[in-house]
Amino acid sequence: MDTLSYKTVSQNKATVEKEWLVVDATNAVLGRLASQIAMRIRGKHKPGYTPNVDCGDNVIVINADKIRLTGKKMNNKVYVRHTGYPGGQRFTTPRQLMDKNPAGIMESAVKGMLPKGRLGRALFNNLHVYAGAEHPHEAQQPKEVTL
Secondary structure (H helix, E strand, O other), X not given: OOOOOOOOOOOOOOOOOXXXXXXXXXXXXXXXXXXXHHHHHHOOOOOOOOOOOOOOOEEEEEOHHHOEOOOOHHHHOOEXXXXXXXXXXXXXXXXXXXXXXXXXXXXXXXXXXXXXXXXXXXXXXXXXXXXXXXXXXXXXXXXXXXX
16 A cells, blocks of 8 residues: 655644734735735745644734725725614725724725634734834834735
8 A cells, every 4th residue: 555655734823933024005905915914814825824723924014004995995985884773884984994093994904804703813913004104013023025
């Protein structure tokens, strides 16, 4: 009987090697950048990807206030939320959100691309979004990445 020359190795929390990455969002299209960031946070770019383990990298996004939306989405796209009270449905455009919380648009775009459930909530903690060019994670020695 022939034996296999390879063996499938599943990573676990102890064997995962996580990195810190810095992504500059200046003039980047929101959805395209968010999908690349979600892939990095999930760990799908690594050869040892395991679907049920947090094996992705920590991603720092700077200049989130300079993100771009194509077409007329800045004024016509609508974010819907509900307060929990009767008649509590609220509508917001990206332009209004940018004035209030520029990092919130990037966070919601990436969060929607992560898995739903316990793992997705844990992965979302690996995303750090900042409106300006400064971030407090210099001690982790993050690598600059262009996506």
